[in-house]
Amino acid sequence: MHATYHKYNLKFKRPSGTSRGVLTEKETWLLQIFDKNRKGxxxxxxxxxxxxxxxTDYEEKLKWVCDHISLGEKELWENLKEFPSIQFGVEMAFKSLESENPFLLFPSEFTKGKSGMEINGLVWMGEPDFMKKQISEKIKAGFSCIKLKIGAIDFTAELELLKQIRTKFSEEEIEIRVDANGAFKPTEALQKLEKLSKYKLHSIEQPIKQxxxxxxxxLCLQTPLPIALDEELIGITSVTEKEELILIIQPQYAIFKPSLIGGFRGTREWLEICENNKVDWWITSALESNVGLNAISQWTYTLNPKLPQGLGTGGLYTNNFESPLEVERGKFKYDPSKEWNFNL
Known part of the structure; x- marks a missing residue:
């Protein structure tokens, strides 16, 4: 058995804005395991x-993984607590290696093309006219849940956008989530949440910095608007610390990004803690290529999710890998008749 890794820069079709800046490229690393005639x-x-x-030692750690691939998935995962995205890549690669089809990791009605998952339509930050255009496109595309990135343009302009949506669509017709990516100051957050709550929003992600x-x-105790933890979960690796965080904050929701919190196993730990404490959740991709998005979506389906998930970002790039994944009328689907085109 041996392994290799390759850096791959995903290129955005158009610059995509968040409160942390504008993205034009997304760096990712692809890990491949070879064992006789099989590949993961x-x-x-x-x-x-x-x-x-x-x-700075990220690539060095990838090299270490390849040099020690014979340790196996479980032991490698335990030795990668400070590298959650590599934990996920290792889990994914070994699961792929075990499968007859390296891209069919969790066979289900989803991978048979018989069932899909409802997802939110993502609206990126930008000038008000650009955001309006995106919102219109998502609604026309059949999404019943949209998610707006907020916190980068004028707050009054963002409130006006929400007002315009609610003038046309009730909360029963369109569910709205907003994501501040930690943009609000603690001293102003409650006041801003009160203003946002007038527009019957589903939730706000990470209103203040983690x-x-x-x-x-x-804030979670006083909020008029349900709060979802997102970045708050990053960097917490022990089960005890995870339990403490949820018990102390008592959020209304939690959002899991497997690439940021230790893959399937790390996400499962958070999920069980949240369910034990009656905190609902959904799973979100973190701008992976279709390789990572494929693994996340197949696994997410096996969890029988109740809420719209945060998947479907694979269409952002000009150089993504062609795959069976597709978005249709606000649902994430898998078309088994389509072939993968995976070339590095």
């Missing part, structure tokens, strides 16, 4: 400036 493929999807494992546990606890 995994993706280590890192987000610079956000991932816990955004560090790491302000006491401020987030108070």
């Amino acid at each position: 493929i995994g993706e280590c999807g890192i987000l610079r400036g956000l991932s816990y494992d955004d560090r 790491g302000q546990v006491e401020a987030m606890r108070k």
Whole structure:
């Protein structure tokens, strides 16, 4: 058995804005395991400036994984606690190696093309006219749940956008989620949430920056709008610390990005803690290529999710790998008649 890794830069079709800046490229790393005539493929999807494992020795650790691939998935995962995206890539690659089809990791009604998952339509930050255009496109495309990135343009302009949506569509017709990516200051957050709540939103993701546990606890206690933890979960690797965080903050929702929190196993730990504490959840991709998105979506389906998931970002890139994944009328689907085109 041996393994290799390759860096792959995904190129955005158009610059995509978040409160942390505008993205034009997304760096990712593809891990391949070879054993006799079989091959396994995994993706280590890192987000610079956000991932816990955004560090100078990242490639060095990938090389270490390849040099020690014979340790097996479980032992490697345990030795990669500080590298959650590599944990996920390792899990994915070994699962792929075990499968007859390296891209068919979790066979189900989803991978047979008989069932899909409802997802939210993502609206990126930008000038108000650009955001209006995106919103219109998502609604026309059949999404019943849209997610708006907020916190980068004028807050009054963002409120006006929400007002315009609600003038045309009730909360029963269109569910709206917003994601502040930690853009609000703790001193202003509650006031802003009160203004946002007038537009009957489903939830807001990470209103203040992660790491302000006491401020987030108070905000979740007082909020007129359900709060979903997102970045708050990054970098917490022990089960005890995970339990403590959820018990202290007591959020309304939690959002799991496997590439940022230790893959399937790390996500499962969070999921069980949240369910034990009556905190609902959904799973979101983290701008992976279709390789990572494929693994996340197939696994997510096996969890029988109740809420719209945050999948379907594979169409953002000009150089993504062709795959059976597709979005149709607000649902994420898998067309088994379509072939993969995976060439590095």
